[in-house]
Amino acid sequence: MKIKMILPALTEAKSPFWRPIKYSLFPPLGLATLAAYCSPGDSIELQDEHVEELHLEDEPDLVIIQVYITNAFRAYDIADHYLLRGVYVCLGGLHVSSLPDEAIKHADSIFIGPGEDTFPEFLKDFRNKCPKKIYRNKVRDIASIPPIRRDLIRRNRYLVPNSIVVSRGCPHHCDFCYKDAFFEGGRSFYTQQIDAALAEIDRLPGRHLYFLDDHLLGNQRFASGLFDGMKGMNRVFQGASTIDAILRGDLIETAAEAGMRSVFVGFETLNSNNLAQSNKRQNMGRDYEEAIRRLHSLGIMINGSFVFGLDDDDPDVFQRTVDWAVKNSLTTCTFHILTPYPGTRLFSTMEAQGRILHREWDQYDTRQVVYKTVGLTAEQLKSGYDHAYRSFYSWSNIARASLGHDNLKHAIKHFAYAGGWKKFEPVWNFMIKTKGLNRMLPLLEAILSKVKGQKATPSPFPAIA
Helix, strand or coil, X not given: CEEEEEECCCHHHHCCXXXXXXXXXXXXXXXXXXXXXXXXXXXEEEEECCCCCCCCCCCCCEEEEECCHHHHHHHHHHHHHHHHCCCEEEEECHHHHHCHHHHHHHCCEEEECCCCXXXXXXXXXXXXXXXXXXXXXXXXXXXXXXXXXXXXXXXXXXXXXXEECCEEECCXXXXXXXXXXXXXXXXXXXXXXXXXXXXXXXXXXXXXXXXCCCCCCCCHHHHHHHHHHHCCCCCEEEEEEXXXXXXXXXXXXXXXXXXXXXXXXXXXXXXXXXXXXXXXXXXXXXXXXXXXXXXXXXXXXXXXXXXXXXXXXXXXXXXXXXXXXXXXXXXXXXXXXXXCCCCCHHHHHHHHCCCECCCCHXXXXXXXXXXXXXXXXXXXXXXXXXXXXXXXXXXXXXHHHHCCCCCHHHHHHHHHHHHHHHCCHHHHHHHHXXXXXXXXXXXXXXXXXXXXXCCCCXXXXXXXX
């Protein structure tokens, strides 16, 4: 059977003139994971429109398209194209699970929720010529998933080909989180077996890894076993955690010993009222600056995430947040305009209040205002968001944040990482165009190499469950 798997892209990610580096970071692991369930005799092609031009004049037996909110219209166009050619089309992904009634108009079959149980079921039905219209996930278990078909991935097209996911979902339920609709009706957080995760890591070449898990430290027993098993592998890796997990027990020390050198942390807001309104309980009452000190003492760089446009925000929130991030020497920051994704409690609340402005999904990219604001005008929110990026990544603030480290080596690495990420975009664009992005990996590994520092003071709190 001839199977084609497609990850469609946003328009700006396809531009022949300029391709931002953020669209060439990670390969489509979700599709490569599903491909592992296909039969050995199947001919499978995996295309990621972020890094290559799609060819759509073929006629495979089956087309599988991954849909997220900002590529939804592009995904539907591709799906409709193949439907007209008589090809059987399946759609799955976050947006399909959030709005199945919308997606089903563009597919022969759709998948709702994770596909580890539904995709093998569909393949069996399809081969027996009795596929169903809707496949809804029932079993939440990744203990025995087959190895990812990484042979289908064009590694040289990505800066971080060694991305990996060892868990699904998140133990927390923030009102604005896009993932809740995807895991509705069952367990919202579960992990691989430790040995299987370590085996997957061992198959990956080189040193660098990027864990794409929503919360790598979310299960203390699993994460501790994983990090213990990684000691001695000579890896350097990046991942995501919460403030709460960083402050509890000694799990973050174990992660650092295993090679963690950078962590994505959802600070989101410095306003406790906004945290309460967003159901961001894992941040409430936590000492942000103590968590930062702990990470820095372990030589771990920080990518802080912040959301602007929450109802208690005022016109000063942008500069106040930037000043705080610089003062606390955050290496990088990811700023977002609050975006009410369909399927979230935030969207349901705003829709009931008449605050949703439109359903042009390609504009739901956390860079544009798509809802009626409170406390700030839409113009203030957009201009403040743009200002925050310009201000934080100005050379003066990059230097100021770098000099906030006690360790000179860490300060130099901070400056190199932050400056390289945001101040040399033409270089990144050139590397993408010449298909040489993967040659930058040794430099990334060098920047992420270990920086010795004082051992953090053990936390008085027990490790998270």
